[in-house]
Amino acid sequence: MVLNITKAPMHDYANPARFLRLARPITAPLLLIGGALTLAVLAWGLLRAPAEQLQGETVRILFIHVPAAWLGMGGWSMIALASLSELVWRHPLASIAARAAALPGAFFALLCLVTGSLWGRPAWGAWWVWDGRLTSMLVLFFLYCAYLALADATERAGQGNTRIAAIFGLVGAVNLPIIHYSVIWWNSLHQVPSIGMSALRGNSPMAPEFLYGLLAATLGFSLLFGGVVLARMRTLLADQQTQARLRRRAMDHTDGGGADA
Template identity: 50%
Template sequence: MPWLWAAALLVLGIGLAWALLFSPPDWQQGETVRIMYVHVPMAWLAMGGYAGLAIASVLSLVWRHPLADLAARELSPVGAAITALCLATGSLWGKPMWGTWWVWDARLTSVLVLFFLWLGHAALVRAFEEPERGARAGAILALIGVVNLPIIKFSVDWWNTLHQPASVARLGSPGLHVDMLYPLLTCASGFALLFAALVLARVRSAVMERRIRGLELASARRHEQGRFSEGAITS
């Protein structure tokens, strides 16, 4: 964990300084394009994180792995926060470019659905007194929501939208000049490392909490057994 936190802060610091201070402005968007260095990594992480949630859900449903349940449970709040940042920065970017904070564009609407899926999973896994029931229900919801990922990815190709098409992950050469592409990829790497550090820290805390509860339960059982034995001897 210390190495991961250090790598995340170092790479992210370099990426943000490179993007905000040294990368050139766009010839059309001007300085507004710098929102891209946060917005685009947030969008990638929102989708990639949900794919990770789906994988954890498969591990939970098929192999009943308890660590997969914990990972999914702790992943969803971080994913919801990441998706909220994606929507917020996209809105800030859309106002000067489109003249409005929000449009019911196919890409924007599908990302909003993704945000609600993250929130729904986070609420559902915590809605039951029995953690196993919540984990099963959350896993089913996560797998149903996977259908939204290709809709987000290909919405700009399938429908006529205001959102620009892919500029980096596309066949052929990227649409960004290397002066913008390299700081963007550095920022994305830093945010990805930070995302991983946050999720692993939450999972580690959840594992320790479960261990403590297990020890408390075992101690309470031994105490009850001791009282029962003392009562039987007295009788």
């Protein structure tokens, strides 16, 4: 007798019909609430937030750059967790979740790089420096591009090959701690993290008006990210179901034609 206690609860939530019942009512609210919060915080950041003593006006880029970095890394964390879930438990929605997170993750990694460059030019006098933080973030963007190409190629090759992309997703997660600790391990123009456990205890080195604005912006962008990932999961699922139905119908026609002949 084979005991399969690790598989049962997770697969209860992995049923596509059950997933759609959960995803349908929350996709639009996530996008609407996330969009409204993000726009409100960015309007405040652009028009009302005070200039900073050392960085001047450029500090306003913080409200886009930091959430973009967080979501660039968060997107790959989701890919890695979904890949692990696919490889270990063969979770039926895992490859869909990983693929759905890839494009938004790549977008936010690129946004982080571009806004960082726009911040670096007036602050450091350089658009780009090859230090640990910037280089490891660029590597993350290239990993996203490779993952998207690999997932697309394996999908075209047919079902059952998604494990190759899952292994790549898991191995690529090695880059995440490198990004996080790069400013501690190596000399860098980039500042060390300002938000950590100290912020939760109320003694962050960041001034409260910037800290609360940044947390609100991160929440808004994260809700948008969640809504986009759900929308993309629904897209992939609908495409799979359509293709399966069309394949079944084509096979029925073929069988019928063969019987007639």
